[in-house]
Amino acid sequence: MTDRSPEISDRRPLYERYEHLIGQALAILIALIGGTVLVLLIGENPLLVFATLVDGALGSPERIASSLLQSTPIILSGVAACIAFRGGLFNIGVEGQLYMGGFAAAWIGFAFQMPPVIHVIAGLLAAVAAGGLWIAIPAFFRARYGTNEVVSTILSNYVAILLTSYLTIVVFKRPGGWSETPGIAETAYLPQLMTYSRLNLGIVIAIVAAILLHLFLTRTPAGYGMNAMGRNRSFAEYGGVPIRRNTFFILLASGAVGGLAGGVETLGVHHRFMEGFAPGFGFDGVIAALLANGNPIGTIGTALFFGALRSGSLLIEVDTNASREIITVFQAIIILCVSAQILIRNRRDSTQGERRWKI
Amino acid sequence: MTLAIELRNISKRFGSVRANRRISFGVKTGSIHALVGENGAGKTTLMNVLFGLYQPDEGEILINGESVVMATPRTAISCGIGMVHQHFKLVPSLTVAENIFLGMEKIRNGLIDTRAQEAEVAELSQRFGLAVDPAKKVADLSVGAEQRVEILKVLARGAKTVILDEPTAVLTPQEARELFTILRGFTAQGMTIIFISHHLDEVMEVSNTVTVIRDGAVIDTVSREGLTEDDLVRMMVGREVNFSRRPRTPNEGKSALRVSRVCARDGRGVPTLRDVSLDVGAGEIVGVIGVDGNGQTELAEIVAGLREPSHGMVEIAGTAAPSGDPGAARDLGLVHVPADRVRRGVDGSSTIASNILMGRQYDPEYTSAGIVLWSRVRAAAAALIERFDIRSSGPDQVVGKLSGGNMQKVVLAREFSHGAPVLLVDQPTRGVDIGAMERIHDEIMEQRDRGAAILLISAQIDEVITLADRILVLFAGRIAGEVSGDTANEDEIGRLMAGGSLIAEVAA
Amino acid sequence: QDKEPLKVAAISGYFSQGFGISIVEGLNRAVDELGVELKIVDTGNRALDYEEQFNNLAEDGEYDLIFVMGWELVDALTKTSDSHPDQRFIFIDGVLESENMTYIDFLEEEGSFLVGALAAELAGGKVDGFDSSTEVGFIGGRDIPVIQNFRMGMQQGIEYVDNGTELAAVFAGTFDDPAKGAELAMTLFDQGMPIVYQAAGPTGEGVLQAAAQSDGFAVGVDIDQCPSAPGHMLASMLKRADIAVYDLIEGQLAGNPVVPGTVRVGVATGGVELKICDDIADKIPASVIDAMEKVRSGIADGSIKVELGQ
Amino acid sequence: MEDLDRIFNIALLAATLRTTAPILLVALGGTFTTKAGIFNIGLEGQMLMGAFFGVLGSIWTGSAWGGLLCGVAAAMTFAATFSLFVVTFRANEVVVGLALNILAGGLTISLTKAIFGVRGSIVNNGIVGLPRIDLPGEDLLGPLERVLSNHTPLIYVSFILVFVVWLILFRTKFGLHVRVTGEKPEAAEALGISTARMQHLASLCCGLLAGLAGVHLSLGYITMFAENMSAGRGFMAVAVLIFSAGDPGKVLAGCLLFGLSDAISLRLQSFGLSSYLVLMVPYLITLGALFALTVHQRPRIFRETLQSLNVMKEGAFASTKRKTSK
Numbered sequence A: 001m002t003d004r005s006p007e008i009s010d011r012r013p014l015y016e017r018y019e020h021l022i023g024q025a026l027a028i029l030i031a032l033i034g035g036t037v038l039v040l041l042i043g044e045n046p047l048l049v050f051a052t053l054v055d056g057a058l059g060s061p062e063r064i065a066s067s068l069l070q071s072t073p074i075i076l077s078g079v080a081a082c083i084a085f086r087g088g089l090f091n092i093g094v095e096g097q098l099y100m101g102g103f104a105a106a107w108i109g110f111a112f113q114m115p116p117v118i119h120v121i122a123g124l125l126a127a128v129a130a131g132g133l134w135i136a137i138p139a140f141f142r143a144r145y146g147t148n149e150v151v152s153t154i155l156s157n158y159v160a161i162l163l164t165s166y167l168t169i170v171v172f173k174r175p176g177g178w179s180e181t182p183g184i185a186e187t188a189y190l191p192q193l194m195t196y197s198r199l200n201l202g203i204v205i206a207i208v209a210a211i212l213l214h215l216f217l218t219r220t221p222a223g224y225g226m227n228a229m230g231r232n233r234s235f236a237e238y239g240g241v242p243i244r245r246n247t248f249f250i251l252l253a254s255g256a257v258g259g260l261a262g263g264v265e266t267l268g269v270h271h272r273f274m275e276g277f278a279p280g281f282g283f284d285g286v287i288a289a290l291l292a293n294g295n296p297i298g299t300i301g302t303a304l305f306f307g308a309l310r311s312g313s314l315l316i317e318v319d320t321n322a323s324r325e326i327i328t329v330f331q332a333i334i335i336l337c338v339s340a341q342i343l344i345r346n347r348r349d350s351t352q353g354e355r356r357w358k359i
Numbered sequence B: 001m002t003l004a005i006e007l008r009n010i011s012k013r014f015g016s017v018r019a020n021r022r023i024s025f026g027v028k029t030g031s032i033h034a035l036v037g038e039n040g041a042g043k044t045t046l047m048n049v050l051f052g053l054y055q056p057d058e059g060e061i062l063i064n065g066e067s068v069v070m071a072t073p074r075t076a077i078s079c080g081i082g083m084v085h086q087h088f089k090l091v092p093s094l095t096v097a098e099n100i101f102l103g104m105e106k107i108r109n110g111l112i113d114t115r116a117q118e119a120e121v122a123e124l125s126q127r128f129g130l131a132v133d134p135a136k137k138v139a140d141l142s143v144g145a146e147q148r149v150e151i152l153k154v155l156a157r158g159a160k161t162v163i164l165d166e167p168t169a170v171l172t173p174q175e176a177r178e179l180f181t182i183l184r185g186f187t188a189q190g191m192t193i194i195f196i197s198h199h200l201d202e203v204m205e206v207s208n209t210v211t212v213i214r215d216g217a218v219i220d221t222v223s224r225e226g227l228t229e230d231d232l233v234r235m236m237v238g239r240e241v242n243f244s245r246r247p248r249t250p251n252e253g254k255s256a257l258r259v260s261r262v263c264a265r266d267g268r269g270v271p272t273l274r275d276v277s278l279d280v281g282a283g284e285i286v287g288v289i290g291v292d293g294n295g296q297t298e299l300a301e302i303v304a305g306l307r308e309p310s311h312g313m314v315e316i317a318g319t320a321a322p323s324g325d326p327g328a329a330r331d332l333g334l335v336h337v338p339a340d341r342v343r344r345g346v347d348g349s350s351t352i353a354s355n356i357l358m359g360r361q362y363d364p365e366y367t368s369a370g371i372v373l374w375s376r377v378r379a380a381a382a383a384l385i386e387r388f389d390i391r392s393s394g395p396d397q398v399v400g401k402l403s404g405g406n407m408q409k410v411v412l413a414r415e416f417s418h419g420a421p422v423l424l425v426d427q428p429t430r431g432v433d434i435g436a437m438e439r440i441h442d443e444i445m446e447q448r449d450r451g452a453a454i455l456l457i458s459a460q461i462d463e464v465i466t467l468a469d470r471i472l473v474l475f476a477g478r479i480a481g482e483v484s485g486d487t488a489n490e491d492e493i494g495r496l497m498a499g500g501s502l503i504a505e506v507a508a
Numbered sequence C: 001q002d003k004e005p006l007k008v009a010a011i012s013g014y015f016s017q018g019f020g021i022s023i024v025e026g027l028n029r030a031v032d033e034l035g036v037e038l039k040i041v042d043t044g045n046r047a048l049d050y051e052e053q054f055n056n057l058a059e060d061g062e063y064d065l066i067f068v069m070g071w072e073l074v075d076a077l078t079k080t081s082d083s084h085p086d087q088r089f090i091f092i093d094g095v096l097e098s099e100n101m102t103y104i105d106f107l108e109e110e111g112s113f114l115v116g117a118l119a120a121e122l123a124g125g126k127v128d129g130f131d132s133s134t135e136v137g138f139i140g141g142r143d144i145p146v147i148q149n150f151r152m153g154m155q156q157g158i159e160y161v162d163n164g165t166e167l168a169a170v171f172a173g174t175f176d177d178p179a180k181g182a183e184l185a186m187t188l189f190d191q192g193m194p195i196v197y198q199a200a201g202p203t204g205e206g207v208l209q210a211a212a213q214s215d216g217f218a219v220g221v222d223i224d225q226c227p228s229a230p231g232h233m234l235a236s237m238l239k240r241a242d243i244a245v246y247d248l249i250e251g252q253l254a255g256n257p258v259v260p261g262t263v264r265v266g267v268a269t270g271g272v273e274l275k276i277c278d279d280i281a282d283k284i285p286a287s288v289i290d291a292m293e294k295v296r297s298g299i300a301d302g303s304i305k306v307e308l309g310q
Numbered sequence D: 001m002e003d004l005d006r007i008f009n010i011a012l013l014a015a016t017l018r019t020t021a022p023i024l025l026v027a028l029g030g031t032f033t034t035k036a037g038i039f040n041i042g043l044e045g046q047m048l049m050g051a052f053f054g055v056l057g058s059i060w061t062g063s064a065w066g067g068l069l070c071g072v073a074a075a076m077t078f079a080a081t082f083s084l085f086v087v088t089f090r091a092n093e094v095v096v097g098l099a100l101n102i103l104a105g106g107l108t109i110s111l112t113k114a115i116f117g118v119r120g121s122i123v124n125n126g127i128v129g130l131p132r133i134d135l136p137g138e139d140l141l142g143p144l145e146r147v148l149s150n151h152t153p154l155i156y157v158s159f160i161l162v163f164v165v166w167l168i169l170f171r172t173k174f175g176l177h178v179r180v181t182g183e184k185p186e187a188a189e190a191l192g193i194s195t196a197r198m199q200h201l202a203s204l205c206c207g208l209l210a211g212l213a214g215v216h217l218s219l220g221y222i223t224m225f226a227e228n229m230s231a232g233r234g235f236m237a238v239a240v241l242i243f244s245a246g247d248p249g250k251v252l253a254g255c256l257l258f259g260l261s262d263a264i265s266l267r268l269q270s271f272g273l274s275s276y277l278v279l280m281v282p283y284l285i286t287l288g289a290l291f292a293l294t295v296h297q298r299p300r301i302f303r304e305t306l307q308s309l310n311v312m313k314e315g316a317f318a319s320t321k322r323k324t325s326k
C-alpha cells in the first residue's frame, strides 16, 4: 500500500499542506464534468439534475438534517475503516460488523427492560461488542498467521448478513411483520435532536468518535505507535511497537466501531433491526476513509459529502427522470479521480521503484 | 587506441542530491577500467545512466565513437553493453537458463524452448569457464553461482563491454580471484570491462586504468602503472586519512550483552547462523565482521529481537530477552542502529521530531498523563539536530527528504541519546561521507567511554580495526575466529573472512 | 370545474419485478386511457431513505393518490401518513394498523393453493406427458413472510389433493441472482420433481429458464410468465394488480373516490387467478381441469379456506 | 442412506461444474493480474460489465457471439481503466478496484433504466443465449454423459482454460514476463522488459476472462441480466486467488471447493435446515480453508529448531553448504 499513510500535519508551506485539498477539489470538478457527460448521455438536463441534487441535499432544514442523518453511519463506518487504515491494515468488513452491531443493539432494545439512559448505553455497548467479536477471528489469524484480512473480512460480510437475516426472520421475527425484529423499547431510543427530523444523537456520537480518534492518533503514545505502524511497519517494529498485539487490537477496535455504526443506526433511526437496514454504508465508510487518506477529521468531511449526495439523490428520483443510481456513478468517478491524484502527483519520485501492496 | 565508451559531461541529480556532476572519461577497448570512490560518490548512478536505467540531466554517451541516447537498457544491450548489478537482478523462482534468456527467449511453436536454452547455456558456460547448472532454480544457488549467472546473462546478450558493480563485495577472496581470471580471459577475447570496487588491492591487481570519483565528480583518470594505493586513497578522500586506531581501554565492565549458541535459517531453511556465541562487556566494543551474506544481518536482527532464532538465546544486561520482541529488547536497555536505515531506521514520511520520538513515546520525559508533549519532543529534536549537525530545516523537516548521511545521523541521534547500556550498531557508516564518518566514530567512542557495551557490525575491515576492542569474524554463519583489536591486521582478518583458517582458530 | 388532471404517484423498490411491473401496467393504462399524470419513484433498497422519499412526495400535497408497495416501506409510510392525514395513500398487498389508509390486499395464498393443487394432480396422478413423482418443488427468493405465504398456500393445495405428493421448498437467499435460481431449479428437477413453482423475482427468471433446460415444468408468478420458457411453463399465478390499480383510479375519476379501508383481492374477485399456459393446456386431461375448477369455486365461495401462519 | 443419495449423486457433479465455471473463469483472469503483482479487487465489476454488455450486445446484434464480443470488450475497457489508474497513475489498487465495482453497479442500473425504461432485470427483449453443446458419443461417456454433456460452451472453455492459462503463464514468453514483473520487477526493468506494459497487458487478459465470466452468467448459465447478478462471485474469485497465489492448478482446486460446497449447500435445504444457515456454508468453508492454509505454513518453526540442533551436533569442522555447492 503506497498511499496508505497520510501526510502528517507539520509546518510545511501553506500550499503543500493544502495541496491534497486542491487536488480533491479538482478531482470533484473532473467528476462533475464526467457526470455531466453521463447525464447528457441518458438524455436528462445536467443543470436540472445538479440543481435538484443540491436542493435535495440542502434545500431546507429538514433536508439538511436528512443529509446529516445519512452521513451518520458513513462517518462511523469511516472511522472504523480509518482505525485499521492508520494501523496499516484493511478492514473491508465494516459492512458485516455494522449488521452484527445493529442486530445486537436491537436485541438489547427489544429483549430487555432497562431504565432509560442505561438501556441506550447497554445497547451501544452490545453493538460495540458484537462488531468487535465479529472481526475477532479474522483479526486473530491476521495477527498470528498473517492471513490476509481483506479476504477474510470480505467473506465474513456475507456470513454476517445471512446470520442477521436468520436471527431476524427465523428466531426473532416480529409476529405478523415484515422481515424485522420487534421494535425496541422506547427506553433504548437514541434521543432525537429535533422534532422535524429523525436526526439523533448518533451524529454527535459519530463526530465525537472521529475527533477522539484524531486526538488519539496525534496526542497519545499508543496512537503514535499505531500511526508509525501504518506508515512504516518495519520502522515501528524496530522501534519496539508490539506489531502482532497491535494488529489484533487495531482490527478489534475497527470492528467495534463498525458495530457501533450499526447500533447507532438501529437505536437512533429504525428502532428495530430489519434486514437490509443499511446496505452499502460499510463500503461507503471504507471509501470515505480512503478518500480522506485515513484522516478521521477529513473522513467527517468526505462522509458528509457522501451523505449529502445520497440525500440529494432522493429528490433526483422524484423530480427528474434520471435514476438515482447516477449518484453512485458520480461517486465512483470522484473516488477514481481523487485516488489517482492525477493533478498533484509528485513526478520527482518517479525514478524510485515503488513497492506495491502485495498479497 | 579506440575508446569503447566515452562519457562527456554526464550530470544526474536526485532532488537535492547531485549524484553525478559533469563526469567525463573514456574507456579503452580491451581494457579493464576500474571506477573507485567512496560510498555514495555516484558510481552506481553513473553506471545506471550508461546502461539506460536513468536518463542523465545533461551529457553525452559515445559508444565506439558514436553518440548514443541510452533510452532504455535495451538500447544499451544493443550497443553491446552488459551490466552486472550491485544487487543481483535474478528471479529466484526461475531456472538459470530462464534467467539468462529472460527478455530474449528462444521460441518454438509459440512456447519457450527450454531445451534449446539450456543447451546454449551449457555451451556458454563451457566456453567462458563459468560453471553453472542450467536447469537449477536460482533460489537454490550460492551467491558466487548467482554472480556467474549474472555474467552469463550479459554474455548471452553478446556484450562486448561488461560493467561489474562491486562484484567482489559478496565473494570470498578465492572466488574473487577466480573472477579476475575470468575477466582477464574476457579482455583477451577483445572485450572491455568496467569494474567498480571498494577494495583498492583488487583494483591494483586487475585494472589497467582507474577513474576516481568523489562527491559525484571525476577527480582523475589515471593509468595503473606507477600508481600506489596511497595515491588512490588521497584522490578518493581528498586528504590523508587517519587510519590510526582509537585509544583502547582495557575492558573491566561485566558482561552486558551475551549471545548464546544462536542458530538461524533463512526462508529456504538454509542455515544462516550456526551456533554463534559472544559476549560484550560494559565499556567494550566488539566488532563483528564478515563479507555480506555470512550472517551479520541475521545476527543483528536476532540481537535486536527482530528475528526469532531457531535456537539459542540473547541476554541483555543479565536478563534473557524474549526472542522476536524488539520492544522487550529495548526495555532491557538495548538500542539499535539498523543497517537498513531507509526501510527500518526511519519513517521517511514523517518529521525529524516524530522520528526522534520512536521508542520513547512512553518516556515520562516526553509524555505526561498519557499525552505526548510535542513541544518537548520538538525541543529535544532541535537540540539533537544541533548536536549531531543534522543538515535540515529543523524538527519539522520530513525525514524522507534528507540526504542519506543526514538520515543516518537522525538514527544515531535518536539511539545514542538514550544513554542505553547496550548498543547494537550495524553498518553505521555505510553510505556516509568521510567527515560524517569520523563524527560517527567519535560518537561511538564516546558511548563506549561512558560505559556502554557496543556490538559493532561492519563489512569494512578498517572500521572495525579502528574502533573495536575485540574482533569476531563471521564466515558462513559461524564465528571463524577472534582477533584482538590491538594486534589485528587486515591480512589476518581478510583470511578469516574468506574462511581460510577455520581449523586454526575456532572462537573460544 | 376541475380542469387539472388527476396526479398519481407510485413508490416502491420493486417496479422492475413481476408484481411491480403489473402495477406499472395498470398505472400506465390509467395514463393512456384516463389522462392522469403519473410519477414513479424507485426507492432503491436503503431503509434510511424511505422516510425522506415519502416526505418529498407528500410535502406539497401535489399528488391525489400515492400508491405504495413493499413491506419494508411500512414504517415510513405510517409516519408520513400520520403527519399528512389528508394525503391519500394506497398500500398494495397488505393491511396495516392505520385506519387512515387504503389497502389492496392480494390473497396470493389462494392462488398458490391452486398451484399446489394443480401440481399435485399432475405429478401424483400419472398424467400423460408429466413424469409422476411424489414431490413437487417450490423456490422462494428469500425466506421472508410474504414468500412464505406462497409456500403455505401451495402446501395446502397439495394437501387438499391428498394423493401422497409432497412439497420440497427451498430458498435462494436472494432475489437478484438468476444463476442461483437456475441452479436450484436444476437441482430440484434432477431430483425427479416434474414441477417447480417459483416466487423469487429475477432469481425466479433463472428457475423458468432452468425448466426449459432440464425438460421440466415451471409455474410463474405475479404476471403472465408463460412466454419465458415456452413449452416448459405450466401456468402462471397472476396477481392482477394492474386491474386493481386501474379500477381505483377510474373510480376516483368517476366520482367514487378512494376511501380508507381494505380492498381484498383474491380468487373470488378474479384479481388472483391461475392461468394455465396456452401451449400446455391441451396436454392437461379434462379430469384435472374439472378438479381445478372445483377447487377454484371452492375458494371463491369460501368453502375452501386457505390459512396463513403455518 | 437415501438422504445422502439425494445429495451425493451424479447430478451433483454436473451442478459442481456449473457452479464452479463462472468463478473459475473470473479467477483465471485474476491469475494474470496476481502474477503481475497487482491486487485486483475489481473483478466483480468487470464481470458485471461483461454480463450487462453481453446481454446488450446480444440484443443489438441478434447473436450470442456478438453479445460475447460486446461483453468482453466492455470488461476489457474496465480492465484498461483499472490498469491506467493503478499502473500509470499509481493509485491505490484497492480504492480503484472498489470504485470500479461501484461504478459497474451504478452504470448498469442507470443504463438499464435509460435504455429499457425500468431498472431491475432484462429478460426476453430478444436476447439470444449461447448454444448448448451435446458431446458426441453417448455410449463412450456412459453415465458421465449426464455430467459432461449439454453445457454451454463457456463451461468447457473455463476448464480448458485452466490448462491454457497455465501454459501461457509458465511456457510462453508473455507469461514468463508477467511472472517476472510480479516477482522481481527490477529484474524485468534491467533487461528492458517494461513492467508497466506487462501489467497493462495482464490486466487486459484479466478483463478478457472476467468478461467471458460475465457473458457466461448472462448468456450461458441463463439468458438475462439482473442488477448485480455477479452476486459476489468476483469477490470469491479474489479470495481464491489470494490463497492460490495465482497458480492455475490451485485456482481450479479453490474454485472447485467453492463450487462443490455451493452445490452441496443448495441440496442441504431439503433436510429442512434454514436457508440462511445453509447459504453460509460455502463462505464458511472458504474461510476455513483460508485460515487452515495460512496456519499450515507455520509449523516450519518446529522443523527449523530441529534442524538447528542438528547443525550444532555436526560440529564446528563440518564443511559448509556454500563451499560444497560449488
Ligand SMILES: Nc1ncnc2c1ncn2[C@@H]1O[C@H](COP(=O)(O)OP(=O)(O)OP(=O)(O)O)[C@@H](O)[C@H]1O
Pocket: A351, A352, B014, B015, B017, B018, B019, B037, B038, B039, B040, B041, B042, B043, B044, B045, B046, B086, B404, B431
Ligand atoms: N533513486 C535515487 N533517488 C535519490 N537519490 C539517489 C538515488 N539513487 C542514488 N541516490 C543518491 O545519489 C548518490 C550517489 O549514489 P550511488 O548509488 O550512485 O553511489 P555509489 O557510489 O554507487 O555508492 P556505493 O559505493 O554505496 O554503492 C547518493 O547520495 C545516493 O543517496
Ligand SMILES: Nc1ncnc2c1ncn2[C@@H]1O[C@H](COP(=O)(O)OP(=O)(O)OP(=O)(O)O)[C@@H](O)[C@H]1O
Pocket: A008, A009, A010, A011, A218, A219, A224, B350, B351, B353, B354, B355, B374
Ligand atoms: N506524529 C507527529 N510528529 C511530529 N509532530 C506531530 C505529530 N503529530 C502531531 N504533531 C504536532 O503536534 C501539533 C498538533 O498536532 P495536530 O495534528 O493535532 O495539529 P494540526 O497539525 O493543526 O492538525 P491538522 O493539520 O490535522 O488540522 C502539530 O503542530 C504537529 O506538528
Ligand SMILES: [Mg+2]
Pocket: B043, B044, B045, B086, B165
Ligand atoms: Mg553503488
Ligand SMILES: [Mg+2]
Pocket: C093, C094, C105, C106, C107, C108, C149
Ligand atoms: Mg397478501
